[in-house]
Amino acid sequence: MALEPLLSPRRKVVVLVGGVGGAKLAHGMAQIVPPEDLTIIVNTGDDFWHYGLRICPDFDTVMYTLAGMVDPVNGWGVAADSTAMLDALRRYGEQPWFRLGDRDLATHLLRTIGLRDGQRLTEIMARLAHSLGVGATLLPMTDDPVATMILTAERGEMDFQEYFVRFRWQPTVKAIRYAGADAAQMTPEVRAALVAADLIVFGPSNPWLSIAPILNVPEMRQRIASCPVPRVALTPIVQGQALKGPAAKIAAELGYEVSPRTVAEAYRGTINGFVFDERDAAVRLDNLYEFSDLRTISCDTIMQDDVSRARVARLILDWTASWEADHEHLGDHPR
Numbered sequence: 155m156a157l158e159p160l161l162s163p164r165r166k167v168v169v170l171v172g173g174v175g176g177a178k179l180a181h182g183m184a185q186i187v188p189p190e191d192l193t194i195i196v197n198t199g200d201d202f203w204h205y206g207l208r209i210c211p212d213f214d215t216v217m218y219t220l221a222g223m224v225d226p227v228n229g230w231g232v233a234a235d236s237t238a239m240l241d242a243l244r245r246y247g248e249q250p251w252f253r254l255g256d257r258d259l260a261t262h263l264l265r266t267i268g269l270r271d272g273q274r275l276t277e278i279m280a281r282l283a284h285s286l287g288v289g290a291t292l293l294p295m296t297d298d299p300v301a302t303m304i305l306t307a308e309r310g311e312m313d314f315q316e317y318f319v320r321f322r323w324q325p326t327v328k329a330i331r332y333a334g335a336d337a338a339q340m341t342p343e344v345r346a347a348l349v350a351a352d353l354i355v356f357g358p359s360n361p362w363l364s365i366a367p368i369l370n371v372p373e374m375r376q377r378i379a380s381c382p383v384p385r386v387a388l389t390p391i392v393q394g395q396a397l398k399g400p401a402a403k404i405a406a407e408l409g410y411e412v413s414p415r416t417v418a419e420a421y422r423g424t425i426n427g428f429v430f431d432e433r434d435a436a437v438r439l440d441n442l443y444e445f446s447d448l449r450t451i452s453c454d455t456i457m458q459d460d461v462s463r464a465r466v467a468r469l470i471l472d473w474t475a476s477w478e479a480d481h482e483h484l485g486d487h488p489r
C-alpha cells in the first residue's frame with residue numbers, strides 16, 4: 155500500500171535484514187521508496203537442507219512480507235497455508251519439527267530444482283520474488299553456503315534451525331560461528347547495490363544471528379564501512395527485551411549488557427547512525443564511539459502495522475537526508 159509520495163530527493167536505499175523483524179522495516183521502506191531504488195540484502199546463515207529441500211527462511215519471510223502474503227500470526231510462512239504434506243509425513247511415522255506449509259513448499263521445490271540445475275540462488279530468488287509481484291530487489295547476502303552454527307552449553311554445537319526451532323532457542327549460547335563465510339563470495343548484485351547506495355540501513359534484526367552473518371561475507375564489512383553515505387542501524391532491543399526472538403537472551407548469555415548500547419557496539423566501525431527506542435531515552439548513548447561521531451535518534455521503533463512500518467522508514471529517510479547538509483560525517487565524497 156503506497157502512502158504519500160517521497161518528498162526528499164530520490165535516493166538508492168539498501169537494507170540489511172534477517173527474518174521477521176527486518177522484514178517489517180523492509181516493508182516500511184517498500185511503502186515509501188520506489189521499487190527501483192530499494193534493495194534488500196537478506197541473511198542466508200539460517201538456510202539449511204531439510205527433507206532434501208533447500209530452505210531459506212529469512213529470504214522467504216522477506217519475500218512473502220513484501221508480496222503481502224506472509225502469515226500475519228507467525229510472521230513467516232504463507233498466510234492461511236495448509237499442512238497436508240506435514241500430515242502425510244506423520245502418517246509415515248516422521249516427526250517433522252520444522253513446519254513447512256503446502257504453499258510454502260512450492261518455493262522450496264523450485265529453489266531446490268534451480269540449485270540442482272546450477273542456477274545461482276540470486277537468480278532463482280529474483281525470479282520467484284518477481285512472480286509474486288515484489289518490486290524491490292531482494293538479494294541473498296551471497297550465493298555460497300554459509301551456516302550459522304550455535305555452540306550451546308547443554309548440547310554442544312548445532313545448526314541454527316535446530317537451535318532456533320527444534321530447541322526453541324532454550325539452550326545457552328556460548329559462541330556463534332558462521333561456517334563457510336570465509337570462502338563465500340560477494341555477488342555482483344550485492345556489490346553493485348552497495349556501490350550505488352545513498353543510504354544503508356541495518357534492520358532491527360538480531361545483531362549476532364542475522365546481521366553478523368551478512369557482515370562476515372568477505373569484503374562486506376569493509377565495503378559498507380567505507381561507503382560515504384549514512385549507515386544506520388535500528389536496535390532490536392527495547393527496554394531490556396528483544397522485540398522478537400532471542401536477541402536479549404543471547405546478549406546476556408554472551409556477557410553483554412542487554413541494552414541498545416550493546417547493539418550499537420556490535421556495529422562499531424560499520425555504522426555512523428543509530429536508532430533506538432524512545433522508551434530507552436534514559437540509556438546513555440553519548441560517548442558510544444568516542445572518536446567517530448555516531449549520530450543517534452530515538453523514536454517509537456515498534457512496527458505493529460503497515461502505518462508504523464512506513465513511519466519508522468520515513469523517519470530514517472528524513473533524518474539521514476538532513477545529514478547531507480553536513481558532509482563531514484560522511485567522508486570526503488558525499489553523494
Ligand code: FO1
Pocket residue numbers: 172173174200210211212214215230231251252253254255258315318319
Ligand atoms: N519458525 C519456527 O519457530 N517454527 C517453525 O516450524 C518454522 C518453520 C518455518 C518454515 C518456513 C520458513 O520460511 C520459516 C519458518 N520458521 C519457523 C521461521 C524461521 O525459523 C525463523 O524465523 C528464522 O530462521 C529466524 O530469522
